[in-house]
Amino acid sequence: MSDISAMGTFKLGGRPVRRLGYGAMQLAGRGVFGPPKDKPGALAVLREAVAVGVNHIDTSDYYGPYITNQLIREALHPYPEDLVIVTKIGAKRGPDGSWNPAMSPAELTSAVHDNLRNLSLDALEVVNLRIMGGGTGHGPTEGSIAAPLTALAALQRQGLVRHIGLSNVTAKQVAEGRTIANIVCVQNQYNLAHREDDALIDDLARDGIAYVPFFPLGGFSPLQSTALSDVAKELNATPMQVALAWLLQRAPNILLIPGTSSVAHLRENLVAANLTLPGDMVAKLEGIAGKTA
Helix, strand or coil: CCCHHHHCEEEECCEEEECECEECHHHCCHHHECCCCCHHHHHHHHHHHHHCCCCEEECCCCCECCHHHHHHHHHHCCCCCCCEEEEEECEEECCCCCEEECCCHHHHHHHHHHHHHHHCCCCEEEEEEECCCCCCCCCCCCCCCHHHHHHHHHHHHCCCEEEEEEECCCHHHHHHHHCCCCEEEEECECCCCCCCCHHHHHHHHHCCCEECCECCCCCCCCCCCHHHHHHHHHCCCCHHHHHHHHHHHHCCCECECCECCCHHHHHHHHHHHHCCCCHHHHHHHHCCCCCCC
């Protein structure tokens, strides 16, 4: 059994969490839409994650929609005292499964209440404002985030939200956001091949702000790299384990949320906490940036 405490903790909002967490997105049906094909299996993954020491779970009420939060509640409520559940608002799902912006004050308020109800909580520990940029929502685009963030900050003052984070944002938007609210985390795409946030990660680390990368192996466009495969083979590990281990070694403020709907895959991912990459292998992996083979 992997000891996920090996990589230590980092503060997320008001509480320290272990740096290897769990992302619940894959618990919903195909395309993150509708119920899971194997509900008992989904519940088992959540219970196993907490049993082995995961105390940071990432979710959203628009996963399903509503499905992952309802699964989390069924599997884990009443929640362990040290468990930090982080959710996202700023999007909604269409009847066809499309991902659509939902950034008006009324939509953000409704989303917070939906998350509270489906998770059976009185207050949300951390809420990330997801900025749906680039038309698809899978890459940030510049533009002011003042209006939706001001609305979220008002919900925080009401006591419905304890801490605020940002997702899918540029460095300029992070800077703007920090003039409006105390930002405790930033959640963006970042991996061996997509390293546009290198400077941002280092800036956030200096200020004690968590950075939570998603798509550690490329997500919708999986990373294919001979260098990654070679290093994994040398270490008798999987490419995902190596990619996660590299992220853990990249900076102390990086918190990981790899997702899966399989207990076996969950356990496999958690091995990354005990995987140390020698300097020569780190150098080989860092040559991947900008390459796909």
